[in-house]
Amino acid sequence: MQNDLPKGFRAGAAAANFKKAGRDDLGLIVSDTPAVLAGMFTQNLFKAAPVLACQEILNRAGTVRAVLANAGQANACTGDEGLANCRATQSMVAGLTGLAVDEILPLSTGVVGAHLKMERWVDAVPALVKSLGTRDAEGFTRSFMTTDAFPKFAMREVTLAGGTVRLTVMAKGAGMICPNMATMLCVALTDAQVERDSWQAMFGRAVGKTFNRVSVDGDTSTNDTILGLANGASGVAAQSTADMALLEEALTAILAQVSYMLVKDGEGASKVIHITVSGAGSDADAELVARSVGHSQLVKTAIYGGDANWGRIVTAVGYSGAKFDPTKVSMKLCGIERFRQGCPVNEDQEDALAALLKGKDVQVDIELGSGTGAYTFKASDLGHEYVTLNSDYRS
Template structure:
């Protein structure tokens, strides 16, 4: 995988949740980088979210590192949690890093305080492993219920030369876009202005991580952090459009992997809303269908139950006339003018519902807004994973 220049990686096995697995990762830029961040809108914001936001507000052009742990969310932990989070950044001074130049992120069980004695023991391992680990090692270290590491990369030829981007993320459950319900990290070796980098990240998140759902839950720890260290060439003018296009592709690749993983999920449901009265209505319609347990279990069971789709759409709050709505599954019109289209849908759609990706098209005929949302199905495995998450 193509890795942007000027970045090094390190991981450590700390035993935050279970022994024998890497659960702490560190990304270090060899030079100060321009940083951007998008964070959860959940009112209960985890300590690392609060600390990272504070660091970015004080100075987003001199960031040197991102440190991420799994197994401990450090959420709903009060002032002690914030103090512990800042203390973990101070510990990394042993690697020559200023605490104010490190962005923290955490994932895991909500409510537990960080095990600071384990963090202290981890610092020598991080120092020893720096530069010896790769992006795959980082992606593995931040996994919780993920079944595979999630990575994406691009190389872009600009007028001034070649730049590289790479991203990794974690996420499989507690996924409902209201920012980006997961942890995501993007690295780039282009030189950019902070204001553009931040705005580009927001735009790309809206079209990727904000356009997926697994179970309707928005986490306390969500964040997408992006570093651009300028060790390659500077992006200016029309080159910025090419760079943003590559950034969007990486975000969309990673977002798809989250829905594909989905804690026991077997299918990706691509919900295409067209003709909504507003973008807000398009969101309401798509999320009502994508988050419906009845629609999701029908998808898992390969059941073309259009009634569940229509019922979810009807309670979504989106504006439309019921007789104008058209519903298609896998490109076949199954509902229109307020009634089902008569056919042997169990037979006609049997093959399509066995596919990994199933399209559900909703024509509202109420305006011009449109939106595509990716959602997962629900399986027995999802219940098992989340029933046993803490135990």
């Protein structure tokens, strides 16, 4: 087993048979020492029980020790019973590990409205705790996958003034992704020593540049959660301005790497659309344009089919709600300018564009000509398989 977790973290997993027999669907990560916590959560008003539990812990506890994740049931829209069941799972793990209940962060994913299958938890938790130390980043990630085609995780090291620290990020998600803070589920670990306020602030900025700028289908889940645990086990502290900048740069880069995987694995997706908006009157206007294009089903289906229908892109720019002069707008598709200052250009480039649109990454550049505002965004295309997967998701 490759040891790709930061120092002081151990991972385990078990098969609880929540949905499919014979696969790990329950995962646990434990830090040997208290870890400073950062977190961001869904802005959907229907917050799942584990989201509420994690938010409560973040608001009142400076440190935590563990992350407990399950697939198969989202435990969302389940009322007081769902919250009680969530706390009961924390208590099960606490009783076998010696940890306090409030040191254990719960994560759940699966069908909304489905209660946790508590009898299966009772059977599986002893094996889960016993497995600690037997799983790597991939093993833990696989324990909370649902429709994911592949596990999404990454590791990198960064050298600070006092030595080298490690960052490992593990995430799941392929559908119901349009985060207004994060993704379906994500856990970021580091063995760097950081102060809580600095860690939360850094984490928020990094998420804002990465997970907050991806979309598969325009839906924001009830369970979206991203957690960051820093346990300081490396003995290397990030204290100076230079060290903090290096750590934030590495954190942003690894979150960007994993969030790209989410879009690449969008349910039924075959391509990633990279949208860059510049020349807006403000960054907010640039974001409106980027999200409008990235969420457009007509744009997404055209890209899926390899159709260089640039008019769909320009139309989405027009109804975005951003303020700009239409006669100053220009647009490039796959590096070829097709719209300049409100008029079509390079109409003889259709064959060249058709060839470029066969690639897995499609670049869309939009220049509004109204200022210095800018924004970047990633979205998946939309194909037949998305409907197939989501028309019988519960079966």
